[in-house]
Amino acid sequence: MGITDTQSFSLVIRDVFFDALTGDPFFENYSKRKNKMLSVQHQLLPYLGVYIIDETMLPDGDANAGMIRFSHTLRIGFSVVVANNDQVVAEQQIDAAWWRIMNRLWLDQYIMNLFDTMNPHTGQPNPDNTVIEGITRGVRRHVFGSTALNNETPLAELQYDVSVFFRTTWPPIITDDLEEIDVTTVVGDEPHDQRPPIKSKYLFDISRKREPRR
Numbered sequence: 001m002g003i004t005d006t007q008s009f010s011l012v013i014r015d016v017f018f019d020a021l022t023g024d025p026f027f028e029n030y031s032k033r034k035n036k037m038l039s040v041q042h043q044l045l046p047y048l049g050v051y052i053i054d055e056t057m058l059p060d061g062d063a064n065a066g067m068i069r070f071s072h073t074l075r076i077g078f079s080v081v082v083a084n085n086d087q088v089v090a091e092q093q094i095d096a097a098w099w100r101i102m103n104r105l106w107l108d109q110y111i112m113n114l115f116d117t118m119n120p121h122t123g124q125p126n127p128d129n130t131v132i133e134g135i136t137r138g139v140r141r142h143v144f145g146s147t148a149l150n151n152e153t154p155l156a157e158l159q160y161d162v163s164v165f166f167r168t169t170w171p172p173i174i175t176d177d178l179e180e181i182d183v184t185t186v187v188g189d190e191p192h193d194q195r196p197p198i199k200s201k202y203l204f205d206i207s208r209k210r211e212p213r214r
Contacts, residue, residue, distance in 0.1 A: 002128040010055055010074045012130045013164055016111060017076060018050040026100045030080075040081060042153045048097075049079035053161055060167050068170040073136060073163050080158040090156035091142060098140060098158050106135065130166075137163035179204055 003012060018034055021027050031044035040047050053075035060069035080097040084090035105111060110119040110126075114133065117126040126132075141159040181202040186195045 004128045004130065009130050009166060009168065010052060010072070012127050013074060013132060013166070014050060014052050014076055016126050016130070017078075017105060020104055020108065020111060021048060021050065021078075021101065024100065024104050026097070026104075042083065045081055045083045045153075045155075046093075047079070047081040049077070051077040051079070053077045060169075067172060070168050070170075072166050072168060074166070075161050075163055077159065077161040080160075082156050083153050084156060085154050087144070087154075087156070090144070090154070094142060094156050094158035098160055101160065132164055132166055134165045135162050136165045177204075 014034065018032070022032055027048050030046045030048040031040075032048045032050075034049070035051055036049065040049075055075065056073045057070040058073075060071040078098075078101055080094050080101075082090060082093045082097075084093060110117050112132055114131055117129050117131065119125065139161050143157040143159055145155050145157075146153055181204075183200040183202070185198050185200075187198065
């Protein structure tokens with residue numbers, strides 16, 4: 001039983017990004033969180049957040065043909081907050097953080113592998129080999145402010161969100177056994193309404209299922 005039996009691929013992808021940045025020396029002294037449930041207090045600075053923003057699911061192919069298939073676009077948000085009285089240095093700090101995120105994630109040959117995410121250096125793949133097909137969009141913002149009206153703690157924040165593309169398929173779970181087949185055929189050269197049909201019935205004994213070969 002893997003993690004994706006109980007958790008979504010989206011949560012797994014968010015955690016993969018979070019864990020990769022958490023283990024990076026650049027963010028060693030940062031406070032880190034995975035969601036916005038709690039507010040960011042000044043004592044937590046510098047701060048790194050990796051969040052799920054939203055997710056769009058569109059049909060992968062014709063919506064009314066075959067099994068259910070989705071094309072997912074998952075938006076992951078990165079927030080980096082630093083405190084610095086020098087506005088120039090503050091912007092350089094959040095720009096460096098953004099550049100480190102770009103280099104750490106998008107250049108990773110294992111996280112972004114389309115076939116096998118196994119990292120031979122750590123012996124670990126993305127959980128359940130969860131595959132990311134691509135990054136379809138990215139938006140970066142620099143936000144400046146303070147934690148109090150007296151400008152006691154001048155803040156600079158990097159807001160970076162990316163659109164992560166992947167697919168899922170949802171084949172139906174068939175629980176009904178095939179127990180009987182009725183076949184009706186008509187043979188001969190006479191008109192259809194003058195030819196007696198031949199009916200056959202095939203019954204299957206489901207109590208004698210063949211065990212899988214070991």
